[in-house]
Amino acid sequence: MKAENIGKSLKIRSKTAPSRIVYQPTESNNCEKNGMPTEITFKKYEEIAAGAPGILHIESIDVTPETQARSNRMVLIDETLSGYKELVERIRKINKEALIIFQLSHAGRLSDPAFKAPVAIYQRGTAPIKVLTTEEIQEARDQFVSCAVLAWKAGADGVDFKQAHGFLGDDFLHPANNRKDQYGGNFENRTRFFLEAYRAMRKEIRDPDFLIGSRISPFEGIPGGCGTADKDGLVEDLTEMRKFVKIMEAEGIDFINVSAGYAAANLELLLPSDQYPEGVPRLFGWTRMIKDEVTIPVIGSGYSYLKEGTNNLYGEDKEKKSLLYHAENNIEKGWVDFIGIGRQAIADPHFAKKLLENRQDEIKWCTTCGGCGALLGNNKPIGCTVYEREFTRILESVS
Ligand SMILES: Cc1cc2nc3c(=O)[nH]c(=O)nc-3n(C[C@H](O)[C@H](O)[C@H](O)COP(=O)(O)O)c2cc1C
Ligand code: SF4
Incomplete structure (x- = not known):
């Protein structure tokens, strides 16, 4: 089987992604303590750039140094801007075509208490956690906006506003978010943080071509989380998430990146493996449901486990179980626009180039170990x- 659909370019706003392969954000945790990229960071992204993805996500970048899930994560603030400019320049020297997207994130509850205090939008359970005040929420919103402006100044093509995996962005969206101020309670209040930040980004970034998208977990698999219907609900109900993506599209957002799960509770939902091969069809299904709601490009996740067909999915036809088969088929059927690659790009940064050039036998396949x-x-x-x-x-x- 040969690569066809995945090699086709696609326009997003006025920019063009040269292929349908997206390297998903994957943290490297190799920056200076202040979030400044190091030579190791530059080298990693140079390799990735040489691998020729259509869209190259720069991993989760913290919008503030105040909360961090890992000690050496990226942080983009005035003080570190020069490092991110250099990062973009060095990527561009190697790959002029790929769209470079910075993922903007705030660790929120997932901040590592060993060195940074976790913060939350509302109290869940009984474990004590600092719940942000209204003013602190507005400060976090402004930090997202400032970070997006800095991403633009650094030369990125766009940003991905992370509202997935249990970080601060999706904490707002939870049906369990019972705040009493304008950021909790009803659906309108729970989506306010994103909308206020998004509108301010568009206003402050004076570039009509700049891309703003968002990564979401339509189903998080925790009581009252995204993809449930009420504060204690565990059963999947995508009604609100379907409505939310339509609202984001109506506001002018450029793409949706679909993942799933909640990092602190159920990593298997976002990382299919031998123990959980069903994660693949579940991720494909959620992506298709979101794609049904919008006309903007949708990026899918969960492809690495498929490899060249050596996986625990049911069936004997190796080709029909392979990454390439499902990538081609999902695009053909209109279930997704871009194929998001996470672990496979860590295992082999040159994966996209090899796949597009039909050199599958040269790929170092991720074992999802x-x-x-x-x-x-x-x-x-x-x-x-x-x-x-x-x-x-x-x-x-x-x-
Ligand atoms: C080491 C590692 C780091 C990751 N870092 C991020 C991240 O920074 N932001 C994010 O949204 N997802 C992150 N993810 C999730 C990936 O983007 C992707 O959704 C996941 O690996 C599933 O895709 P795959 O099956 O192609 O690996 C990370 C995953 C791994 C394994
Ligand atoms: S082979 Fe294992 S360590 Fe390497 S990228 Fe895949 S999951 Fe990660």
């Missing part, structure tokens, strides 16, 4: 523990 995720969980620099000895050693030192 979980090694990179274990590094992340241990607050270490992240890379592939199967194909890069340096990261095998780091993992051995913590296990």
